Amino acid sequence: MHKGTAGELLFAFEAYRRGLYPCVPSMGDPPCFDMVVINRISGRPVVVQVKTAVQKPNSRKYQAKALCQNDSIHLNKTNVQYLCVYTPGPNAWYMVPVGRIRATSVTFFPLNKNSRGQYERFKENWKAFGFSSDDPVLLS
Numbered sequence: 471m472h473k474g475t476a477g478e479l480l481f482a483f484e485a486y487r488r489g490l491y492p493c494v495p496s497m498g499d500p501p502c503f504d505m506v507v508i509n510r511i512s513g514r515p516v517v518v519q520v521k522t523a524v525q526k527p528n529s530r531k532y533q534a535k536a537l538c539q540n541d542s543i544h545l546n547k548t549n550v551q552y553l554c555v556y557t558p559g560p561n562a563w564y565m566v567p568v569g570r571i572r573a574t575s576v577t578f579f580p581l582n583k584n585s586r587g588q589y590e591r592f593k594e595n596w597k598a599f600g601f602s603s604d605d606p607v608l609l610s
Contacts, residue, residue: 477522477556478504484563488601502538502548510600518565519550523557523578530581532557536571546571552598565595 482492482505491508493515506515523532534555536545545553545568553571555564560580566589579585580593597603 473522474520478520480556481505481518481520481554481563485596485599487607488596488599489605490596490599490601502543502545503550507599512600516552516599517550518552518554519545519548519568520554520556523555525557525559530579532578532580533575534578535575536568537574541574544571544574563594563596564589564592565598566592567598 478494482494485492485507488510490510493506493508494504502519503517504520506517508514509516519538521534523534525532532555534553535541536553537543538545538548538550548568550568553564553566553568553576555566555576555578556562557564557578557580562578562580564576564578566576570589576589577587578589578593579587
């Protein structure tokens with residue numbers, strides 16, 4: 471199985487178990503987005519691109535590209551609202567608003583509890599989709 475597909479399936483599962491509604495296109499592979507998540511509170515659709523980060527060798531940091539269409543288009547030039555990145559190993563999710571991304575890749579430090587990395591505040595940012603940490607989680 472391709473790691474990108476596995477990450478997308480895992481994201482859909484994690485969203486669904488939080489009572490969210492992940493919608494995956496059924497016909498073809500749309501350019502520059504993987505799914506739409508229906509906001510639990512407002513009912514508004516949120517367009518997401520899902521990536522699985524890669525851990526850098528001999529390092530505690532993980533990176534993912536903020537590009538699509540074979541690395542030819544930056545996500546901030548698309549209709550994608552959130553880049554949702556899975557960091558395997560630490561099993562953490564980052565939901566980064568695309569408008570906050572300037573570089574072609576994003577770096578995360580999920581193994582460092584005191585990290586002040588640029589995107590650390592978006593770790594487990596499920597509230598982007600209307601999920602509160604007080605809400606029940608299925609299969610927890």
